[in-house]
Amino acid sequence: MMSEHHIDEVKKSVRIYITVFVALAALTVVTVAVSYFHLSLVAGIAVALFIATIKGSLVACYFMHLISEKKLIYAVLALTVVFFFSLLLLTLSGHHNTITGTQIVS
Amino acid sequence: MSDTNHSSHKQSFWRTYIFSTDHKMIGLQYGFTSLIFLFFGFCLVMLMRWQLAFPGQPVPFIGKFFGEANMPGGVMLPEFYNQLGAMHGTIMVFLGVVPLAVGAFGNYIVPLQIGAPDMAFPKLNMASYWAYFLGGVTMLVSFFAPGGAANSGWTSYPPLSNIATMGQTMWLFGMVLLITSSLLGAVNFIVTIIQLRTKGMTFMRMPFFVWAQLVTAFILLLAFPPLEAAGVLQLMDRLAGTSFFMPSGLVISGQPLTISGGGSPLLWQHLFWFLAHPEVYVLILPAMGIVAEVIANNTRKPLWGLRMMIASILILGFLSFIVWAHHMYLTGMGTVISAFFQTTTMMISIPSVIILSSLFITLWGGSIRFNAPMLFALAFLPMFGIGGLTGLPLGLAIADIHLHDTYYVIGHFHYVVAPGTIFALFAGVYYWFPKVTGRKLNEALGRLHFWPSLIAMNFIFMPMMIQGLAGVSRRLYDGGASYAHAQGVLHLNVVMSVAAWALAIAQIPFIINLFWSIKSGERVKSDNPWEATTLEWSTPTPPPHGNFSTPVEVYRGPYEYSVPGAQKDFTPQDQPKV
Amino acid sequence: MMPDTIPYTTHERPDTGLYNAKIGIWLFLASEVMLFGALFSSYVLLRVGSTNWPLGHTILNVPIATFNTMVLISSSVTMVMAWASLKLNNFKKYRLYLGLTVLCGLIFLVVKGFEYNAKFEHHLFPSTSTFMAVYFTLTGLHGLHVIGGIIVNAYFLGPGSKMWFKEPERLTNRIEVSGLYWHFVDLVWIFLFPVLYLL
Numbered sequence: 001m002m003s004e005h006h007i008d009e010v011k012k013s014v015r016i017y018i019t020v021f022v023a024l025a026a027l028t029v030v031t032v033a034v035s036y037f038h039l040s041l042v043a044g045i046a047v048a049l050f051i052a053t054i055k056g057s058l059v060a061c062y063f064m065h066l067i068s069e070k071k072l073i074y075a076v077l078a079l080t081v082v083f084f085f086s087l088l089l090l091t092l093s094g095h096h097n098t099i100t101g102t103q104i105v106s
Numbered sequence: 107m108s109d110t111n112h113s114s115h116k117q118s119f120w121r122t123y124i125f126s127t128d129h130k131m132i133g134l135q136y137g138f139t140s141l142i143f144l145f146f147g148f149c150l151v152m153l154m155r156w157q158l159a160f161p162g163q164p165v166p167f168i169g170k171f172f173g174e175a176n177m178p179g180g181v182m183l184p185e186f187y188n189q190l191g192a193m194h195g196t197i198m199v200f201l202g203v204v205p206l207a208v209g210a211f212g213n214y215i216v217p218l219q220i221g222a223p224d225m226a227f228p229k230l231n232m233a234s235y236w237a238y239f240l241g242g243v244t245m246l247v248s249f250f251a252p253g254g255a256a257n258s259g260w261t262s263y264p265p266l267s268n269i270a271t272m273g274q275t276m277w278l279f280g281m282v283l284l285i286t287s288s289l290l291g292a293v294n295f296i297v298t299i300i301q302l303r304t305k306g307m308t309f310m311r312m313p314f315f316v317w318a319q320l321v322t323a324f325i326l327l328l329a330f331p332p333l334e335a336a337g338v339l340q341l342m343d344r345l346a347g348t349s350f351f352m353p354s355g356l357v358i359s360g361q362p363l364t365i366s367g368g369g370s371p372l373l374w375q376h377l378f379w380f381l382a383h384p385e386v387y388v389l390i391l392p393a394m395g396i397v398a399e400v401i402a403n404n405t406r407k408p409l410w411g412l413r414m415m416i417a418s419i420l421i422l423g424f425l426s427f428i429v430w431a432h433h434m435y436l437t438g439m440g441t442v443i444s445a446f447f448q449t450t451t452m453m454i455s456i457p458s459v460i461i462l463s464s465l466f467i468t469l470w471g472g473s474i475r476f477n478a479p480m481l482f483a484l485a486f487l488p489m490f491g492i493g494g495l496t497g498l499p500l501g502l503a504i505a506d507i508h509l510h511d512t513y514y515v516i517g518h519f520h521y522v523v524a525p526g527t528i529f530a531l532f533a534g535v536y537y538w539f540p541k542v543t544g545r546k547l548n549e550a551l552g553r554l555h556f557w558p559s560l561i562a563m564n565f566i567f568m569p570m571m572i573q574g575l576a577g578v579s580r581r582l583y584d585g586g587a588s589y590a591h592a593q594g595v596l597h598l599n600v601v602m603s604v605a606a607w608a609l610a611i612a613q614i615p616f617i618i619n620l621f622w623s624i625k626s627g628e629r630v631k632s633d634n635p636w637e638a639t640t641l642e643w644s645t646p647t648p649p650p651h652g653n654f655s656t657p658v659e660v661y662r663g664p665y666e667y668s669v670p671g672a673q674k675d676f677t678p679q680d681q682p683k684v
Numbered sequence: 685m686m687p688d689t690i691p692y693t694t695h696e697r698p699d700t701g702l703y704n705a706k707i708g709i710w711l712f713l714a715s716e717v718m719l720f721g722a723l724f725s726s727y728v729l730l731r732v733g734s735t736n737w738p739l740g741h742t743i744l745n746v747p748i749a750t751f752n753t754m755v756l757i758s759s760s761v762t763m764v765m766a767w768a769s770l771k772l773n774n775f776k777k778y779r780l781y782l783g784l785t786v787l788c789g790l791i792f793l794v795v796k797g798f799e800y801n802a803k804f805e806h807h808l809f810p811s812t813s814t815f816m817a818v819y820f821t822l823t824g825l826h827g828l829h830v831i832g833g834i835i836v837n838a839y840f841l842g843p844g845s846k847m848w849f850k851e852p853e854r855l856t857n858r859i860e861v862s863g864l865y866w867h868f869v870d871l872v873w874i875f876l877f878p879v880l881y882l883l
Contacts, residue, residue: 010771017768021761028753028877035741035882048878055874063764063867070701072300073710080714083328083427084721090443091376091725094431095732097440224690226704293711301692301704331715332722339726342821347811350726350821368734368814373726380722 020062027055127228128651132235133214134542140205143242144528145613147197150190152606157182158585159603176254184583188257189273191581193245195260196277199385200284201242203527207392208288208326209238211534212295212319214542218642218649219313221304221658221680226297234290241283248276259581261378264351264371268343269358275344278337285334288326295323304641306660310416311679313640313664314402314409317416318395321423322388329384329427336377343369372437379430387426389523391419393486393530394461400483400533401465403638405472406675408665411464418457425454435503436510444503451501458494462487478552482533485560486526493521496571511581514574517567525563532556532616540635544647545627551619558612565605569598637676639666644680694854709861713868716829720872723825727818727879738815740881743808745799749881752795753873759788760870763837763863770856775848782841782859785866789834796827819880826876829869836862 031051039047061067066077126132156165162181165172169180176186217225225231248255253271256262267274299320303312339350347365351374354367402409409415431439431447465487474480496518499505509515532555539547576595578586585599586592634643641660645653658680666677691697692704700707731737740746766781803809803816810820840859847855 007772010768014765014768017761017764021757024757025754028750028757031878031882032746032750035746035878041883045883048882052875052878056871059760059867059871059874063760063870064864072700072702072707076710076714077717079324080328080717084717084725086428087332087376087380087718087722088725088728090428090431090446091373091729092732093446094372094376094434094439094443095729097443099438099440102438222690226690227708228690230708289712289715292715293708296711297704297707300700300707301697301702302690327711327715328718331719335719335722335726338825339723339821342810342817346817346820347809348817348821349811349814350730350817366811366813366817368730370730370733373729376729377722377726 016062020058024055024058027051125232127224127232129213129217129225129228129231130542130649130653132231133210133212135235136205136209136213136238137211139239139242140202140210143197144202144206146246147194147202148610148613150194150197152610153182154187154190154194155603155606157187157583159600161584161587185257186254187583188259188581189249189255192256192259192262192277193249196245196256198523199260199389200281201238201245203389203523203531204288204385205238206531207389207396207527208295208319208322209235209291211315211392211396211531211538212291212322215538215642216295216316216319217298217302218541218645218653219316219640220299220302220307221641221654221660222298222302223652223654225294226302227294230290230294234287234294237283237287237290241280241287244276244280244283248273248280251276261382262340262374263378264340264343264374265353265356268340268351275341278341278344281337282334285330285337288330292323292326292330295319296327299323304658304660307641307679308660310413311660311663313395314398314412314415314419315392315395317419318391318398321419322391325384325388325391325423325426329381332377333381336374339377340374372434375434375437376431379433380427383430383433384426386519386522387422389527390490391422393490393527394419394465396530396534396537397483397486398465399638399640400479400537401468402665402667403537403636404475404477404480404483405468406475406667407468407472408663408667409464410467410470411460412663412665415461415464418460422454422457422461425450425457429454429501432501432503432506435506441503448501448503452498455494455498455501462491462494477536478547478549478556479533479537481553481556482529482536485556486530486533489521489525489529489560489563490527493518493523493526496521508577509574511579512574513570513578513580516580517570517574520567520570524567525560529559532559535620537636538642539623539627540630540647541642541645542648543624543627545623545629546635547623547627548619551615551622554615555612555619559609562605562609562612566602566609569595569602573598634678637674639676639678640664641679644678694851694857703857705857705861706864709864713864716868716872720825723822724875724879727822730814730818734814738813740815740819740879740883743815744819744881745802746881748795748799749877752792753877755788755792755795756870756873759785759792760867762788763866767856767859767863770848770852770859773852775845778848778859779841779845782837786834786837786841789830789837793827793830793834796823822876822880826869826872829872833862833866833869837866 031048034047034051035044038044066073123131126135153165156163164180165177165182166180169177169182172186176183213225213231217223245255251272253273255273256267256270256277258267258270258274262274262277299312299316339348342348343350343352349366349369351371352363352365352367352369353371356363356365356367398409398415429447429450431443432451435444435447496514500509500515500518536547536552539545573586573592573595576591578589578592578595582589586596630647633645633647636643641658642649644658646655659682660679661681661683662677662679664679666672666679668675669677690704694703696703762781762784766778766785769775769777769781800820808816810817840855840862844858845855847858
């Protein structure tokens with residue numbers, strides 16, 4: 001059913017999967033280790049989210065094969081990302097831009 | 107090869123009518139259920155209109171059936187009025203119009219118009235209907251919960267909704283089911299339209315109705331999850347005692363609330379309107395799609411500027427995601443963010459106007475057939491126009507200060523949804539009925555349905571604008587009777603209520619027509635009684651399991667009417683080029 | 685192609701290069717991004733608006749969560765290996781890897797259960813503070829997704845795997861689709877872990 005060429009390709013992917021797994025495990029250790037340094041809040045958030053983004057990208061690109069996906073899928077995801085950020089950022093800016101002399105208390 | 111094979115062997119009653127996986131049967135299930143919900147939602151408002159017209163007077167004839175808890179001595183209690191208001195909105199939007207526009211028309215027509223044998227995931231389609239059905243039942247049952255149904259408005263703003271009676275919890279569970287149903291449906295529609303287009307059916311050859319459904323499905327797919335998130339958070343607030351939407355320091359009836367606090371009521375509004383504004387376009391886009399089909403068919407002309415209409419509907423869908431906070435100008439949002447939402451709101455009116463103008467221009471020079479579907483489609487244009495234009499002042503932050511939460515708002519969005527969308531849906535019923543049943547709806551009864559409905563609708567919603575401009579607030583139990591500034595426009599309440607009951611009477615010809623014509627309507631002489639061009643008319647009538655008897659191929663655009671040199675004034679999409 | 689069979693259930697449509705279920709699952713995942721995205725936005729808004737917000741590691745157990753992260757990452761790699769095994773025509777290895785995936789999912793849930801229990805014993809409930817509310821809601825919803833994934837994978841491990849002998853390509857596609865979902869659940873946790881525990 002499967003041609004020789006395909007089998008070689010899958011075997012190559014398997015090696016990539018193992019590498020990605022090692023990288024994910026290592027990055028998990030790094031992000032936990034960094035948290036013990038007690039960086040400032042902003043720096044801590046930046047580093048942790050940066051590492052999480054790398055890890056997430058690895059999962060998405062290799063395990064979910066996004067690195068070699070069809071255009072249609074990219075288009076749908078791009079649209080989703082745009083709407084997610086508009087929800088996040090517009091909601092937040094609504095919080096920070098209040099009528100002068102008022103503030104949002106919770 | 108696959109287990110989704112549609113061989114034409116006989117299936118049991120249950121598989122054919124109840125747990126059917128055929129998109130046409132599911133479409134009909136959606137249609138009947140949603141029409142019943144529409145009628146039920148309308149009954150709720152007819153009750154409310156009594157209280158508004160004659161505050162504090164016992165409801166005649168039926169008042170005594172509602173029990174002491176709701177109407178002692180036939181007089182409606184404020185708590186019950188609030189339930190009716192909240193459930194009217196919820197039922198009309200989520201259980202009536204959207205399931206009819208998307209679930210019924212989308213399910214039945216889209217696969218036919220693109221030449222597909224069924225939806226891409228038939229079992230998912232069935233699951234989607236049953237999730238909707240359960241959601242609807244949950245909403246109905248909530249009227250019998252202790253304290254009655256949800257009573258915090260269809261918008262369910264906290265903190266009020268957080269401390270409301272048990273009906274609110276059931277409302278949330280119902281919404282989760284309805285959202286699940288919509289998500290399953292949306293995935294199914296998008297995959298169907300992208301993957302199952304038949305040979306030759308390129309994107310630019312798709313009828314406008316299919317485009318409308320595609321954009322609608324994307325809106326449902328991406329805008330509904332934030333409301334689901336909000337629903338989960340509110341459920342946590344109500345059931346697990348969290349404070350996502352509860353600020354610190356709340357006092358109820360003189361008692362400080364013992365909650366952890368620190369939540370944000372505004373958060374709910376953001377999440378709610380992130381869905382609920384795009385939801386407006388979920389209501390209106392399929393309606394525009396239906397109207398476009400009917401107008402092209404009955405003017406015997408191609409749609410003017412079809413490419414521009416398609417571009418407009420795509421832009422409309424995209425922009426609908428970034429206008430939501432124009433519902434929130436009065437929450438204390440600052441000028442910068444208000445200006446942003448004001449700008450996007452003004453921008454989104456442009457594609458709407460382009461679509462409406464294109465439809466108007468299509469009429470120019472056509473030899474129009476004024477049949478029942480066309481009458482409804484034609485009425486859609488000015489009615490939706492009024493609805494759209496009266497929205498502009500609401501989109502401007504300054505004007506909104508005066509108009510916010512008045513009857514002007516109610517008048518505005520009812521013009522969009524009632525004589526707008528619902529008229530378009532009626533047009534769809536009259537237009538596609540012959541395909542479904544092989545018989546036409548009666549024309550005379552259709553006119554008897556159309557004209558009184560049109561007149562009654564305007565007598566209901568135009569006075570609302572006048573009351574709103576005078577400053578009468580929405581959701582008032584007495585319709586403004588206790589407010590000095592409302593005294594001059596109070597008599598309009600009676601006008602509106604009488605018009606609402608007249609509207610109900612105007613639906614009787616429609617109901618009779620629907621049931622009578624199934625059995626005894628005029629039989630259509632061909633599979634294509636309207637002499638239309640799109641693919642749904644190339645199937646046998648009614649379409650069998652699997653839809654097309656032979657593989658269908660498309661050779662031309664969707665609206666080749668009155669092509670110079672052609673033999674007839676319409677050229678179906680599957681007619682090969684000579 | 686018969687006119688009454690739904691096309692592209694197994695093979696790709698030439699112009700999109702995709703089979704139906706693959707678009708379907710990506711669309712579903714897009715809606716999931718919006719669901720978790722909205723919850724994440726709520727978290728950010730509540731945290732920005734709060735007067736004091738506790739650091740996660742002062743309340744939550746970081747070592748246990750690190751262990752759980754490792755478990756979920758492992759389950760992701762076994763999931764993708766299960767799919768690759770089918771591609772290589774090795775049905776036995778597929779059962780082994782998918783079994784490991786289900787096992788890892790179960791371990792994750794059990795550990796999470798102990799973690800919840802420890803919080804309850806210290807009288808930390810969703811109603812205790814907005815931080816705890818966010819913690820329980822987000823991990824709880826993620827947990828529901830894990831349960832869903834386990835059920836689907838267990839089905840493909842048991843009765844669903846019979847398809848291999850009749851329609852091997854279709855099963856391979858199904859495993860790819862359920863794998864995409866499972867990786868997404870992993871991906872959500874990759875963000876939840878630092879956001880809740882480390883910051």
